[in-house]
Amino acid sequence: MQEIISHIQKAVLNIANELKFPDTGYQSTHNATGDTQLKLDVKSxxxxxxxxxxxxxxxALVSEEKPEALELNTEAKYIVAYDPLDGSSLLDVNFAVGSIFGIYEEKMSAKNLKMAIYSIYSARLELIICTDIPKLYRLNHKNEFEYIKDLKLSQKGKINATGxxxxxxxxTxxxxxxxxxxxxxxxxxxxxxxxxxHQILCKGGGLFSYPATTDAPNGKLRAFFEVFPFAYICEKAGGKTSNGINKSLLELEFSKPHSTTPCFFGSSYEIDKLLSFKAEQ
Known part of the structure; x- marks a missing residue:
């Protein structure tokens, strides 16, 4: 696992350098789910x-920006599924964006998720690595990722972020x-x-949600690249997750790499309230 972490750290550093002087224009191409690709999506x-x-x-590597898996070493056992530049449409207004990685053993399935990592590119470059408890690292003056703290969610938060x-x-x-x-x-x-x-994790609680909508009844966020890695991190931080019906996003199974799902991540209070609320409707 450490070798994979080292390679991801190197990739994150290279992307951070690209973002210092970015070309925020769009490509003429689309990714597998129909989103118009930014030049920095493709570059990342x-x-x-x-x-x-x-x-x-x-x-193998499985990317939000690639239609199919890229097979690498048949003798190896880890598959890395990733969103190379989450939030890239906000680059033109200089908001924080990031990269998300899910490391699966042998097969892409939530039950095979062994590690989740994400970076956040902002005033500081930070990297969160989670195998057991999510740990926050920050790039220091020596160009090394320095451990800062463990991230833990309290029983109840104050933040509401819904898409x-x-x-x-x-x-409902x-x-x-x-x-x-x-x-x-x-x-x-x-x-x-x-x-x-990241804000919810650093502040210690709250709710992030992207529900089923009339224009996206299966949700918008992609299970393997975004939902499962963050569900793994939030649950390891002491929080809970749901698709609005079940008691954990990590219970879900999908056969297609670009599958999407409604998703809710948060402290115990918010997810328990969600499930109770839904049951009463």
Whole structure:
């Protein structure tokens, strides 16, 4: 695992350098789920592919920006699924963005997830590595990732970050979100999953959600690249997750690499309230 971590660290550093003087223009191409690709989406994907392809412990790479898996070493046992630049559409306004990595053993399945990593590119470069408890590292003056602290979620938070166009929410979801605001929760939503969940983890609690909507009944966020890695991290931090019905996103199974799902991540209180709220509707 350490060799994989070292290669991911190198890729993250290279992407961070690219972001110092970015070309925020769009490509004429689309990814596997139909999103128009930014030039930096493609560049970040190329950087990760080039660097991680040199790691002998990686069996295959599966990217949000690639239609199919890139087979590498048949004798290796780890598959790395990743979103090379989450929140890239916010680069033109200089918001924080990140890269997300899920490391699966032998087969892409939530039950085979062995490690989750994400980076956040902002005023500081930070890297969160989770095998047991999510650990926050920060790039220091020596150009090394220095351990800062473990990330833990309290039983209840104060932050409410929810995605999707509100006119496309179900009445149940709209009522649930309103009930949190009625309790005094604060709206904190940038549109970059990595940034919004990072805030919840660093602040110690809250809720991030991207529900089923009328225009995206299966949700918008991709299971293997985004949802499962963050579900792994949030649950290891002492929080809970759900698709709005079940008791853990890590119970879900998908056969297609670009499958999406509604998703809720948060402290125990918010997820328990969600499930109770849904059951009463």
């Amino acid at each position: 994907d190329m950087i990760i592919t080039e660097i991680l392809s040199k790691c002998k412990n990686i069996k 999707g166009t509100q006119k496309n929410w179900s009445k 979801h709209a009522s649930f979100i309103k009930s949190l605001f009625d309790e005094g929760y604060r709206l904190r939503y940038s549109g970059a999953m990595v940034s919004d969940i």
